[in-house]
Amino acid sequence: xxxxxxxxxxxxxxxxxxxxxxxxxxxxxxxxxxxxxxxxxxxxxxxxxxxxxxxxxxxxxxxxxxxxxxxxxxxxxxxxxxxxxxxxxxxxxxxxxxxxxxxxxxxxxxxxxxxxxxxxxxxxxxxxxxxxxxxxxxxxxxxxxxxxxxxxxxxxxxxxxxxxxxxxxxxxxxxxxxxxxxxxxxxxxxxxxxxxxxxxxxxxxxxxxxxxxxxxxxxxxxxxxxxxxxxxxxxxxxxxxxxxxxxxxxxxxxxxxxxxxxxxxxxxxxxxxxxxxxxxxxxxxxxxxxxxxxxxxxxxxxxxxxxxxxxxxxxxxxxxxxxxxxxxxxxxxxxxxxxxxxxxxxxxxxxxxxxxxxxxxxxxxxxxxxxxxxxxxxxxxxxxxxxxxxxxxxxxxxxxxxxxxxxxxxxxxxxxxxxxxxxxxxxxxxxxxxxxxxxxxxxxxxxxxxxxxxxxxxxxxxxxxxxxxxxxxxxxxxxxxxxxxxxxxxxxxx
Amino acid sequence: xxxxxxxxxxxxxxxxxxxxxxxxxxxxxxxxxxxxxxxxxxxxxxxxxxxxxxxxxxxxxxxxxxxxxxxxxxxxxxxxxxxxxxxxxxxxxxxxxxxxxxxxxxxxxxxxxxxxxxxxxxxxxxxxxxxxxxxxxxxxxxxxxxxxxxxxxxxxxxxxxxxxxxxxxxxxxxxxxxxxxxxxxxxxxxxxxxxxxxxxxxxxxxxxxxxxxxxxxxxxxxxxxxxxxxxxxxxxxxxxxxxxxxxxxxxxxxxxxxxxxxxxxxxxxxxxxxxxxxxxxxxxxxxxxxxxxxxxxxxxxxxxxxxxxxxxxxxxxxxxxxxxxxxxxxxxxxxxxxxxxxxxxxxxxxxxxxxxxxxxxxxxxxxxxxxxxxxxxxxxxxxxxxxxxxxxxxxxxxxxxxxxxxxxxxxxxxxxxxxxxxxxxxxxxxxxxxxxxxxxxxxxxxxxxxxxxxxxxxxxxxxxxxxxxxxxxxxxxxxxxxxxxxxxxxxxxx
Numbered sequence: 001x002x003x004x005x006x007x008x009x010x011x012x013x014x015x016x017x018x019x020x021x022x023x024x025x026x027x028x029x030x031x032x033x034x035x036x037x038x039x040x041x042x043x044x045x046x047x048x049x050x051x052x053x054x055x056x057x058x059x060x061x062x063x064x065x066x067x068x069x070x071x072x073x074x075x076x077x078x079x080x081x082x083x084x085x086x087x088x089x090x091x092x093x094x095x096x097x098x099x100x101x102x103x104x105x106x107x108x109x110x111x112x113x114x115x116x117x118x119x120x121x122x123x124x125x126x127x128x129x130x131x132x133x134x135x136x137x138x139x140x141x142x143x144x145x146x147x148x149x150x151x152x153x154x155x156x157x158x159x160x161x162x163x164x165x166x167x168x169x170x171x172x173x174x175x176x177x178x179x180x181x182x183x184x185x186x187x188x189x190x191x192x193x194x195x196x197x198x199x200x201x202x203x204x205x206x207x208x209x210x211x212x213x214x215x216x217x218x219x220x221x222x223x224x225x226x227x228x229x230x231x232x233x234x235x236x237x238x239x240x241x242x243x244x245x246x247x248x249x250x251x252x253x254x255x256x257x258x259x260x261x262x263x264x265x266x267x268x269x270x271x272x273x274x275x276x277x278x279x280x281x282x283x284x285x286x287x288x289x290x291x292x293x294x295x296x297x298x299x300x301x302x303x304x305x306x307x308x309x310x311x312x313x314x315x316x317x318x319x320x321x322x323x324x325x326x327x328x329x330x331x332x333x334x335x336x337x338x339x340x341x342x343x344x345x346x347x348x349x350x351x352x353x354x355x356x357x358x359x360x361x362x363x364x365x366x367x368x369x370x371x372x373x374x375x376x377x378x379x380x381x382x383x384x385x386x387x388x389x390x391x392x393x394x395x396x397x398x399x400x401x402x403x404x405x406x407x408x409x410x411x412x413x414x415x416x417x418x419x420x421x422x423x424x425x426x427x428x429x430x431x432x433x434x435x436x437x438x439x440x441x442x443x444x445x446x447x448x449x450x451x452x453x454x455x456x457x458x459x460x461x462x463x464x465x466x467x468x469x470x471x472x473x474x475x476x477x478x479x480x481x482x483x484x485x486x487x488x489x490x491x492x493x494x
Numbered sequence: 495x496x497x498x499x500x501x502x503x504x505x506x507x508x509x510x511x512x513x514x515x516x517x518x519x520x521x522x523x524x525x526x527x528x529x530x531x532x533x534x535x536x537x538x539x540x541x542x543x544x545x546x547x548x549x550x551x552x553x554x555x556x557x558x559x560x561x562x563x564x565x566x567x568x569x570x571x572x573x574x575x576x577x578x579x580x581x582x583x584x585x586x587x588x589x590x591x592x593x594x595x596x597x598x599x600x601x602x603x604x605x606x607x608x609x610x611x612x613x614x615x616x617x618x619x620x621x622x623x624x625x626x627x628x629x630x631x632x633x634x635x636x637x638x639x640x641x642x643x644x645x646x647x648x649x650x651x652x653x654x655x656x657x658x659x660x661x662x663x664x665x666x667x668x669x670x671x672x673x674x675x676x677x678x679x680x681x682x683x684x685x686x687x688x689x690x691x692x693x694x695x696x697x698x699x700x701x702x703x704x705x706x707x708x709x710x711x712x713x714x715x716x717x718x719x720x721x722x723x724x725x726x727x728x729x730x731x732x733x734x735x736x737x738x739x740x741x742x743x744x745x746x747x748x749x750x751x752x753x754x755x756x757x758x759x760x761x762x763x764x765x766x767x768x769x770x771x772x773x774x775x776x777x778x779x780x781x782x783x784x785x786x787x788x789x790x791x792x793x794x795x796x797x798x799x800x801x802x803x804x805x806x807x808x809x810x811x812x813x814x815x816x817x818x819x820x821x822x823x824x825x826x827x828x829x830x831x832x833x834x835x836x837x838x839x840x841x842x843x844x845x846x847x848x849x850x851x852x853x854x855x856x857x858x859x860x861x862x863x864x865x866x867x868x869x870x871x872x873x874x875x876x877x878x879x880x881x882x883x884x885x886x887x888x889x890x891x892x893x894x895x896x897x898x899x900x901x902x903x904x905x906x907x908x909x910x911x912x913x914x915x916x917x918x919x920x921x922x923x924x925x926x927x928x929x930x931x932x933x934x935x936x937x938x939x940x941x942x943x944x945x946x947x948x949x950x951x952x953x954x955x956x957x958x959x960x961x962x963x964x965x966x967x968x969x970x971x972x973x974x975x976x977x978x979x980x981x982x983x984x985x986x987x988x
Contacts, residue, residue: 101590
């Protein structure tokens, strides 16, 4: 058993070696394994269950807001990919190409989809004839492939990744903007309400937009190691795809108009952010909102107390299940309680109930919750309320810690050197007034691997692009000294 | 409007031109479109919604019976595909090959998965150390690609198709058999309870097994055109994959043993069977169990009755939604009732409520249900019960028609010529006593495109292979005249 006990332990430290620690948590908590081909992973049951909960939440919100699911082919003919020039320039270097079907070479190479605008847009054109066909909102849950030559980091960096991609067409620019913000808000909601991670919402700078987009909006989450994660993006594509693929419609006066389109995606990178944000040196930590098992009940018995302890534990498990909690009664005989405690901690179970002969005699239950192993005792008769309260506490503790990390790590700077110095020392975000044009971003990127990850927007949520957050009158751009009319957030990022 | 009315009509006849009729229903009912690459389709919202209902049902049953969802890479290195010889022989001619990533040629070609045994088995080997790790049951919902050069038939024949593939490992042959039958029963249940299609269960003949399988079991559904659809297959893989990929475990005595594995899959071909079985020359017909919209309410008004009719209709829609039905109140102003009737019929809405001023005055509702447009009138106050009854009637009518088709179309034959004659004349199944060995199947296949699609099994469902259904003592094989100890079902198939 000593061997197996050791297997349970996380040996790396989150604060000292976050990269190695992350890889260890992912594997030891049974979330994913590395595939034989570099850049690919195998998503195991506990990892996939987390993705399914994100899917359930988002898919429900999508359907409530007029989105239908569809499925498009995983291949895109090369000639289709070439029809929107920014897409081909942006993705061509990272496309996986199918060249042979069986023993025959294909007449035209097929791209394994890196994103599906180029195969979806021509069908949108076909389905959109009249203003009555708009808005058109479709979504697919699938995987995409981008052949980037980087180190594999499960859920953060893989050549194939799972996501959803939504694609919409609208009659007006304003309706397209409303769509963009609706989806961005839903992404923020997944992070904040399901994953217990506060996020910043804003726009990507011009030079970091999605290929072909007019505007890319983003939710950004700050990791404990000081790096920002691009948590989900929602793109206003303007009329560039509509023009390239001829998405037009007859308006109410029977005049032909060009549509406005959007696309928006959230990938399993959300799982990476989840793991990275809350987990610790004991293993995975999950908010109860997403934990496949919310409560592990560990009965502790000797031979003479076994029947009483198990009976008492089973009754409690039944009560909790009836109340709608996801419960595991861990009555394995071949494992001792200490092993079980460690295993459930490793696997991210938010709450543990310990039940021994004393608890049975006293009509009580001992509760221990993550992340800090705070322990308390509750009356057997009030167990449902006690569990509910503990799980809420777990969520609050996790959210508050992440929120505190975010609040404490938005700093300002007056010079490019200060941006670099602050990020080099603290990580986090550095918010600077900017003219929107000149940067020394390349220099900053080279020296401290940081770049503009986000620009804050105010008055968003309506049928417009919103306004950039404005510095006070007379503020100068940190780079060029000209008047600054917007802010930029610099950070290192995943 | 005449143009659009015409668009709604199905112009081909199911009985005269089933192939053309099927293609027309699929497109006009908005289920799927043809992709620009031959062999691929685009699954549209109404088509994908049907697949989601099949997923929901099966996925729930899988989870109730110990199956966890996972996700494996969509690519399989060529060297992995080659490790199980039957798999490589079976699938190599139909593999789509990725040869380039970005601008670089890959060192090793990657197969787009035609099925995932070859990438899953090595991980099963890794995860299976002790008998405590068994049974191991995983499943993934994904698409696979098989480069077959045949005419595209949406949901029946496409190069890429959606399915689920389940993969399990067990300590004993008996447990593997139990698994095989459990999944086959769940497939039968999807057909019978969700799709309203009765099926036959049995084994595929030896020469038509899944590559690498010991036994392939199948559910077969008979289409109205007399052809059989292989509705889902569940394979006992014996120890061939376990040996090829080294899936071994330490038993209770710490002895190393080789596991037994199974795999099982159901594809969107189930949608093809659904469409083909119930639909008619008015369009798609769906059982209420799977229909995205179960009830269309069509208010019929003149200017002076509009308010009263709409208010009455809305209240009924609310009542039915509150009772859990999926309802669409079609209050579009720009379409007349006749157009709406046709459209909802085309789209497969099982039940239509017609509400005009007379219904309002009399406190009644007119109900018209598919497939036969039977009409009746119900009291407003009893609308929920009336709707419930009508939807049950729809299901029963559809199921009974399909069951009757099946019952009337299992025939027998005494000679090979009679097999061919009967299938040529009637289609359907021809059940013949067989020695299990000699056939003139090639000849039959060539002459009437029929082959052995199924062999009936008795006493299935337990921890064994079951027994073939036995002909009476002294029965002779229809081919060789030797004693027959089993039956074979011949049919044309999709």
